Amino acid sequence: MDVVSDAISAVRIGQPSSNRLRVGGSWCTRLAPYEGAGFHVVLAGGCWLRPDGDGAPVTLGAGDVVLLPHGAGHVLADAPGDTARAVPFEQMRRPAGDPGGREAELLCGKYRLDHSRVHPLLAELPEVVHLPNRVGAHPELRAAVDLLARELDDRRPGSCLALPSLLDLLLIYMVRAWMAQAETGAWPTVLSDPVTTAALRALHSDPAAPWTNDRLAAEAGVSRATLARRFTTLVGRPPMAYLTWWRLTRTATLLRDTDTPLASVARETGYSSPYALSHAFSREFGVTPGRYRAQVRER
Incomplete structure (x- = not known):
């Protein structure tokens, strides 16, 4: 085993879960803090993510991936601004549509993690890890995103095993991508x-x-x-x-x-x-x- 694999294996509990979210028009939803890690993959369109607290809003475009490794609460919306209109994620329904809003399709999910014994490599991850879709950047992550999109579009035999495995792979690639681009943190230096x-x-x-x-x-x-x-x-x-x-x-x-x-x-x-x-x-x-x-x- 290597350090990254061990760091993830030591805290991961059970299998990841995910939901596909298709929205259009004016929309805003809040995801409560979670005892684990949350993630979003923008499959189409775009949106904004605003973490709880003083975090700055993040613009997400098609192909972008974002990891919230410490389970921070946050808002997803068609536009930045007033978050008081946010409804709980569990209550989100596909809206009738407002031509002035942004359409988006996302894969939203979470990993159950035991935070009682987190490896320092994972502990130093920032609250929000944004991995934009850039040509030539993080090809393994891009490939995992493409495979997830295809698996979701066409549920074929074996999907019940393929999807959790691809989500586990996505977590590894997100951590790797952060380490490759991190400007702060000790562990990218440690492992180099x-x-x-x-x-x-x-x-x-x-x-x-x-x-x-x-x-x-x-x-x-x-x-x-x-x-x-x-x-x-x-x-x-x-x-x-x-x-x-x-x-x-x-x-x-x-x-x-x-x-x-x-x-x-x-x-x-x-x-x-x-x-x-x-x-x-x-x-x-x-x-x-x-x-x-x-x-x-x-x-």
Whole structure:
């Protein structure tokens, strides 16, 4: 596994959901804050998006993609301006049509995410990630959008599997596209540094291995001092501290998503015994692994 895949897998719950919205004339709808991430793909026409709070309105055109990675509430409308007219998204109906308004067709959806243990790569994403449709930009994202549009236009055998898979692919491509164009944020820099990337890839590929600073430095092809300096500066914590954090994050994911016995979870995440894992987990999460598993399944 790589860092981006692991970061998404650690927080993703269940399958994404989506709705196709066709509107025309004067329209305005509000999407409430959500415990996950929201997204919109403009299939045709255009509209405006205004995030809650002080965020500036964003113009969206055909082919544009927007991700709201922290589930921020927002308004979609035919034009900027008064948002008091917004109706809840669930109550939207295709309006009769006003020739003066903008027509639009959107794919609106959301991903269920567990924000209790978000990887710092995802945590530093801005409230709104706007990825305009530009010629030659982000070809993989454009291809995913085209495939989604075709799948929606012509529901063929296998669509029930194809659509969730394409939506998962869309999330990966949106994160990649942000990293490629980001002007701020630590993690695009982290993953462009060959030493830090090599170390992270090793830790994520086999978190249960008996890693030491010396062994990890050898894996990255640098001295222990060089690895410690570059990793700590870029990632924000020393290599072994990051490893401990990732092992416990991986433990939480396994407890949430599987029925794997604690002894097996301990082996998979690098702990010598269930007791050792339970002690470390309780110190970090404030509850035992068994209690944590019960709590997340009660939600």
